[in-house]
Amino acid sequence: MPDARVTHFWDGELQIGQWFAKNVDGYNGVVWDIYYLFSPDAVWETIPSPIVGSGQTIYGERQQLQRQISTLLE
Numbered sequence: 001m002p003d004a005r006v007t008h009f010w011d012g013e014l015q016i017g018q019w020f021a022k023n024v025d026g027y028n029g030v031v032w033d034i035y036y037l038f039s040p041d042a043v044w045e046t047i048p049s050p051i052v053g054s055g056q057t058i059y060g061e062r063q064q065l066q067r068q069i070s071t072l073l074e
Helices: 015-025 062-073
Strands: 034-043 049-056
Touching (some): 034 062
Antiparallel strands (some): 034 049
């Protein structure tokens, strides 16, 4: 995104996608274009939990994502 407020991080070695696939989704591989929502009470120690919503692709699940975010903001 060409916006000075946006910070881009590049994970060329796919470490983040592999970590989430293994530790959150429970398989060996890489997750792409996915979102995870956590409750305000979530604890991020070794593995973040509890998950209150997830989906992919983000664009394809945008209406579900909007509903899940709205629920968290109530």
